[in-house]
Amino acid sequence: MAEDRHAMWQDLGMDLATHDQLCAVLPQAFGDVFLSQKNRPEGMAFWDMVVADIHGIRPAELVEAQKKGQKVFGTFCTYVPDEVVIACNGIVTGLCGGSQFWVPEGEKYLPADVCPLIKASLGARLGKTCPFFRIADEFVGETTCDGKKKMYEILASDAPTYVMQTPQMKRPKDIDSWADEIALLARNVEEVTGNTLTAEKLATAITTINARRRALARVYETRKNPDIIPISGTDALLMMQIAFFDDPIRCTEMANNLAGELEQRLADGVSVFPAGTKRILLTGTPLAIPNWKLHHIIETSGAAIVCEENCTGTKFFTNLVDESASDLPGQFHALAERYMKINCACFTPNTARIEEVLDLARAYQVDGVINTNLKFCTTFKVEAPALESALEAQGIPVLDIETDYTDNDVEQLRTRVQAFVEMLGE
Amino acid sequence: MAEDRHAMWQDLGMDLATHDQLCAVLPQAFGDVFLSQKNRPEGMAFWDMVVADIHGIRPAELVEAQKKGQKVFGTFCTYVPDEVVIACNGIVTGLCGGSQFWVPEGEKYLPADVCPLIKASLGARLGKTCPFFRIADEFVGETTCDGKKKMYEILASDAPTYVMQTPQMKRPKDIDSWADEIALLARNVEEVTGNTLTAEKLATAITTINARRRALARVYETRKNPDIIPISGTDALLMMQIAFFDDPIRCTEMANNLAGELEQRLADGVSVFPAGTKRILLTGTPLAIPNWKLHHIIETSGAAIVCEENCTGTKFFTNLVDESASDLPGQFHALAERYMKINCACFTPNTARIEEVLDLARAYQVDGVINTNLKFCTTFKVEAPALESALEAQGIPVLDIETDYTDNDVEQLRTRVQAFVEMLGE
Numbered sequence: 001m002a003e004d005r006h007a008m009w010q011d012l013g014m015d016l017a018t019h020d021q022l023c024a025v026l027p028q029a030f031g032d033v034f035l036s037q038k039n040r041p042e043g044m045a046f047w048d049m050v051v052a053d054i055h056g057i058r059p060a061e062l063v064e065a066q067k068k069g070q071k072v073f074g075t076f077c078t079y080v081p082d083e084v085v086i087a088c089n090g091i092v093t094g095l096c097g098g099s100q101f102w103v104p105e106g107e108k109y110l111p112a113d114v115c116p117l118i119k120a121s122l123g124a125r126l127g128k129t130c131p132f133f134r135i136a137d138e139f140v141g142e143t144t145c146d147g148k149k150k151m152y153e154i155l156a157s158d159a160p161t162y163v164m165q166t167p168q169m170k171r172p173k174d175i176d177s178w179a180d181e182i183a184l185l186a187r188n189v190e191e192v193t194g195n196t197l198t199a200e201k202l203a204t205a206i207t208t209i210n211a212r213r214r215a216l217a218r219v220y221e222t223r224k225n226p227d228i229i230p231i232s233g234t235d236a237l238l239m240m241q242i243a244f245f246d247d248p249i250r251c252t253e254m255a256n257n258l259a260g261e262l263e264q265r266l267a268d269g270v271s272v273f274p275a276g277t278k279r280i281l282l283t284g285t286p287l288a289i290p291n292w293k294l295h296h297i298i299e300t301s302g303a304a305i306v307c308e309e310n311c312t313g314t315k316f317f318t319n320l321v322d323e324s325a326s327d328l329p330g331q332f333h334a335l336a337e338r339y340m341k342i343n344c345a346c347f348t349p350n351t352a353r354i355e356e357v358l359d360l361a362r363a364y365q366v367d368g369v370i371n372t373n374l375k376f377c378t379t380f381k382v383e384a385p386a387l388e389s390a391l392e393a394q395g396i397p398v399l400d401i402e403t404d405y406t407d408n409d410v411e412q413l414r415t416r417v418q419a420f421v422e423m424l425g426e
Numbered sequence: 427m428a429e430d431r432h433a434m435w436q437d438l439g440m441d442l443a444t445h446d447q448l449c450a451v452l453p454q455a456f457g458d459v460f461l462s463q464k465n466r467p468e469g470m471a472f473w474d475m476v477v478a479d480i481h482g483i484r485p486a487e488l489v490e491a492q493k494k495g496q497k498v499f500g501t502f503c504t505y506v507p508d509e510v511v512i513a514c515n516g517i518v519t520g521l522c523g524g525s526q527f528w529v530p531e532g533e534k535y536l537p538a539d540v541c542p543l544i545k546a547s548l549g550a551r552l553g554k555t556c557p558f559f560r561i562a563d564e565f566v567g568e569t570t571c572d573g574k575k576k577m578y579e580i581l582a583s584d585a586p587t588y589v590m591q592t593p594q595m596k597r598p599k600d601i602d603s604w605a606d607e608i609a610l611l612a613r614n615v616e617e618v619t620g621n622t623l624t625a626e627k628l629a630t631a632i633t634t635i636n637a638r639r640r641a642l643a644r645v646y647e648t649r650k651n652p653d654i655i656p657i658s659g660t661d662a663l664l665m666m667q668i669a670f671f672d673d674p675i676r677c678t679e680m681a682n683n684l685a686g687e688l689e690q691r692l693a694d695g696v697s698v699f700p701a702g703t704k705r706i707l708l709t710g711t712p713l714a715i716p717n718w719k720l721h722h723i724i725e726t727s728g729a730a731i732v733c734e735e736n737c738t739g740t741k742f743f744t745n746l747v748d749e750s751a752s753d754l755p756g757q758f759h760a761l762a763e764r765y766m767k768i769n770c771a772c773f774t775p776n777t778a779r780i781e782e783v784l785d786l787a788r789a790y791q792v793d794g795v796i797n798t799n800l801k802f803c804t805t806f807k808v809e810a811p812a813l814e815s816a817l818e819a820q821g822i823p824v825l826d827i828e829t830d831y832t833d834n835d836v837e838q839l840r841t842r843v844q845a846f847v848e849m850l851g852e
Contacts, residue, residue, distance in 0.1 A: 111804070111807045113539060114808070143774065146572045149774045150804065150808035151808065152774065163595075165594050165600070168575060168591050168592075169569075169589075348569065348575045348576065348579055378539075379575075379576055382573070382577065386580075
């Protein structure tokens with residue numbers, strides 16, 4: 001039984017009665033999706049513990065850190081460089097945005113035809129039903145899509161919000177421009193934290209976050225084995241989702257522990273799926289916690305997800321920051337170069353994403369790709385046909401799924417996924 | 427009877443049979459909306475003639491110009507600086523995008539939940555049913571919204587397309603960045619036209635386009651008179667819509683002619699609406715030709731539109747380019763400064779737009795504002811509540827209308843507009 005956190009939530013100004021409704025349903029949802037799985041890696045016990053008290057354990061740590069003078073920065077996007085915040089002794093946290101629970105509140109302020117992630121995020125803040133959204137000293141947004149860009153204007157009327165201008169293209173001058181935005185963020189973080197950024201501190205932070213990238217990539221590496229699937233996609237997703245919230249050093253340690261166990265499973269021939277289970281690469285829009293909908297449907301329909309090409313997957317850890325720069329301008333540029341390699345659909349053109357997905361399909365030896373889109377995510381949706389055509393041209397079957405956070409379409413999706421998986425077996 | 431243009435359309439590779447369907451309905455639509463109006467300014471005869479042969483007169487001129495070696499650039503947005511194209515002896519033309527006729531074709535390639543302007547534009551190109559989309563040697567896009575930004579990727583697979591990166595903010599460095607984009611566009615236009623840009627030629631082009639701005643503004647100026655409304659909003663809109671297509675020098679001459687006539691009407695007390703007609707400021711998303719839907723509904727519901735705050739209205743001509751710069755870098759910066767004053771919802775924050783709308787409401791002495799949004803235009807839609815609250819805080823009534831190009835909602839809109847106009851009279 002988790003510790004009672006109501007006093008903390010009250011101190012955070014949360015709407016306790018409404019939040020209790022969420023707390024009442026989350027354990028059941030978690031149990032249905034996760035605990036029903038067989039032969040889970042022992043290393044998942046850490047993430048099970050965290051998620052069992054998702055609005056308690058980490059928020060309590062953040063509150064304690066704030067009491068000691070640390071500042072907390074809430075971020076929405078893998079484009080915001082954690083390194084800059086950490087180097088100023090700040091803490092980065094992910095934010096709530098993955099449940100239908102927060103959507104109706106968001107729709108009070110945003111049009112219904114905005115993606116559920118954006119509506120849930122704003123709803124979680126304005127409805128006072130997310131501790132992370134209460135704790136953060138500042139929110140750091142970016143201009144990666146119209147919906148978020150304009151949502152931040154509403155958020156800014158309620159809380160300190162800093163927005164970075166993400167380039168829309170990837171020319172050399174755009175990388176320079178992103179480096180400049182990172183320098184501006186650094187100045188902002190210095191102001192908020194009261195700490196001065198130095199090249200030495202930033203170098204340490206870069207090393208820390210690169211280590212996290214390596215650890216998460218090490219877990220993913222074990223999923224490439226063509227015969228043994230040592231971890232479900234559902235469990236891997238949970239690790240990734242919580243990586244946005246956790247202390248990066250602990251995240252690295254836990255991911256490395258898990259990777260060690262998975263590597264042993266490969267040596268021992270321990271798979272969580274029967275031999276011959278169809279291997280799926282999931283591509284598209286991010287899956288914020290507790291959005292486990294598609295993973296659960298797919299992995300209870302006779303297939304296994306062996307890779308997630310999205311911001312709660314490979315985009316979070318692929319490519320390291322070059323650690324050789326020794327001064328801040330050089331480090332800002334090295335950060336910009338790494339972050340600008342993320343193939344977000346916000347860029348035009350975004351053909352490198354197609355190459356990356358084809359590479360992932362080969363590297364993870366998948367039988368098919370399920371390309372997903374959160375409803376009303378224009379950028380990913382418009383480029384989907386080009387991606388899907390490129391996959392089909394390589395003989396890789398693709399299923400396109402557009403969905404949101406509701407359960408309305410679960411049975412329909414299950415039917416479609418089952419038909420797709422059956423087709424892969426023919 | 428207009429000249430038969432079928433030979434030209436065939437040479438342009440158009441789908442004649444489908445295009446004939448459009449040609450068959452347009453005169454009726456034009457007649458219903460325009461020719462039913464009483465006491466129209468004589469100066470409108472020019473625009474009536476142009477629109478009666480909208481896919482003939484100007485396309486024929488463009489084809490002739492191309493035969494003499496001039497290049498035609500199709501543009502989608504008031505942010506693309508005509509001056510640079512004109513200075514290289516190029517021609518800028520607007521493109522088709524204002525009718526439901528083109529939407530189904532666009533929906534073959536784009537999701538249905540993208541704004542009708544974007545779907546119609548792509549549909550007009552790929553369906554081969556718009557001469558301007560066939561004639562243009564190059565299309566020049568911009569990153570003003572997710573839908574257009576990603577649509578250009580599809581367009582680029584079919585035709586030469588150059589995209590400018592519009593900034594997402596309006597800090598001094600963003601103005602510099604836009605100046606840099608204008609310089610890059612200039613290089614592209616030099617390549618396409620084969621002509622070298624000089625400061626002298628650009629200075630002439632700046633003067634030309636400033637003159638057009640002054641002429642269009644002069645027409646609008648006459649609409650500020652609180653007692654006499656010398657021109658309907660419907661007619662003023664037609665002038666604005668065709669300004670995107672016409673030769674800028676002729677446009678200037680015709681607008682000045684019209685302005686002279688309207689000024690005389692003010693002196694003579696000639697109004698096209700009865701005394702006491704409620705004055706409306708229309709704000710929001712652009713109205714591409716032949717989108718006359720809202721103007722027709724509003725002006726046949728007892729109100730008059732006296733100003734359009736959109737890209738087919740004040741945004742097209744407000745603010746002149748500083749003509750004092752004498753070299754290209756200075757001129758590019760002057761252009762950037764002027765264009766960056768357009769308060770597009772693509773910017774974050776976009777609070778200057780609220781101030782501008784309040785100023786327009788005062789200057790045009792309006793009784794109410796109708797704030798419109800094309801379905802699925804996220805940027806304008808998300809900022810609408812802030813704009814509308816600011817107006818209401820000043821005691822200015824606002825009606826919010828979201829619509830598309832179909833006729834499905836016409837009667838419902840008419841009922842809402844009539845109720846709004848009646849309320850203004852209370």
